[in-house]
Amino acid sequence: MGTLKFRVLLDTEQESEIFRDILIDENDNFESLYHAIISSFRFQGDQMASFYISNDDWDKGHEISLMDMNYGDESIDEVASVMSGAKLRDFMEAPDQKVILVYDFLRMWIFLIELLERTEEIVDTPTTVLSIGMAPPEDSRIVNLEEEEEFGLDEEDDFDSDDDFEDGYSDEDMAGYDEYEY
Numbered sequence: 001m002g003t004l005k006f007r008v009l010l011d012t013e014q015e016s017e018i019f020r021d022i023l024i025d026e027n028d029n030f031e032s033l034y035h036a037i038i039s040s041f042r043f044q045g046d047q048m049a050s051f052y053i054s055n056d057d058w059d060k061g062h063e064i065s066l067m068d069m070n071y072g073d074e075s076i077d078e079v080a081s082v083m084s085g086a087k088l089r090d091f092m093e094a095p096d097q098k099v100i101l102v103y104d105f106l107r108m109w110i111f112l113i114e115l116l117e118r119t120e121e122i123v124d125t126p127t128t129v130l131s132i133g134m135a136p137p138e139d140s141r142i143v144n145l146e147e148e149e150e151f152g153l154d155e156e157d158d159f160d161s162d163d164d165f166e167d168g169y170s171d172e173d174m175a176g177y178d179e180y181e182y
Contacts, residue, residue: 002025002026002118002119002120002121003024003026003118003119003120003121003122004023004024004025004026004088004115004117005022005023005115005117005118005119006021006022006024006113006114006115006116007020007021007113007114007116008020008022008040008101008112008113009112009113009114010041010109010133010135011109011111011112012136014133016133017132017133018041018132018133018134018135019130019132020037020041020130020131020132021116021128021129021130021131022036022037022040022126022128023123023126023127023129024036024088024123024127025088025122025123025126026087026088026092026118027087027089028087028126029083029084029085029086029087029088030064030081030084030086030088030091031066031083031084032126033088033126034049034051034066034083034101035126036127037101037111037113038103040128040131041111041135042138043103043109043138044138047104047105047106048065048066048067048105049065049066049101049102049103049104050063050064050065050066050080050101050102051064051065051099051100051101051113052102053091053099054098054099054100055098056098058098058100058112060100062080062081063080063081064080064081064082064086065080065081065082065083068080068082092115092118095115095118096114096115096116097114098113098114099113099114099115100113101113104138107138107139107141107142107143108141109138109141
C-alpha cells in the first residue's frame with residue numbers, strides 16, 4: 001500500500017501559477033481525489049465533472065465521470081468509468097502520469113494533474129501538502145451562452161414565423177388545398 005502525490009495546476013488567465021500538491025492513498029478512488037481537489041481550491045463541488053486520462057501532450061483519453069451518464073446505451077464505443085468505482089492504482093501507469101479534470105462544463109474550469117511520485121507514506125484521508133496561489137472565485141468565469149454562434153442563429157431569426165421552412169411554398173400556394181379530399 002502506497003501513497004500518490006499529485007500536482008494539480010488550475011488553468012487560468014492569471015499570470016501567476018495556482019497549484020496544489022495532494023497526497024492520496026493509491027487504493028482510494030477518483031471521487032476522493034475529485035473532492036480533495038475541489039475543496040483545496042475552495043470550489044463548491046456542486047457541478048458536473050470528469051477526469052480524462054491523458055498523455056504527455058495533454059490529449060484527452062479515457063473518461064472517468066462523476067456520475068454514470070451512459071443510461072444503458074450500448075452503442076457507445078468506450079463506456080466512461082465512474083469516479084466512485086475507479087481506483088487510482090488502476091489508472092496510474094507511468095511515473096509522471098497526466099490527468100485532466102474538467103469541472104463545471106459551462107464555465108470549463110480545467111485542472112492539469114500530474115503524478116509526481118509514489119511514496120510508502122501512509123495517509124488516511126487525502127491531504128493538501130502544498131498550496132501556491134489564490135484560486136479565483138468559482139463564479140468569476142463567465143458562462144458563455146452564445147447560442148446564436150453555436151447554433152448558427154441570427155438576431156433576425158423569428159421562431160414564431162409561419163415561413164420557418166424553406167420549401168419554396170407559401171401559405172397562399174396551399175390556400176386551395178383541402179387535406180381531406182382524395
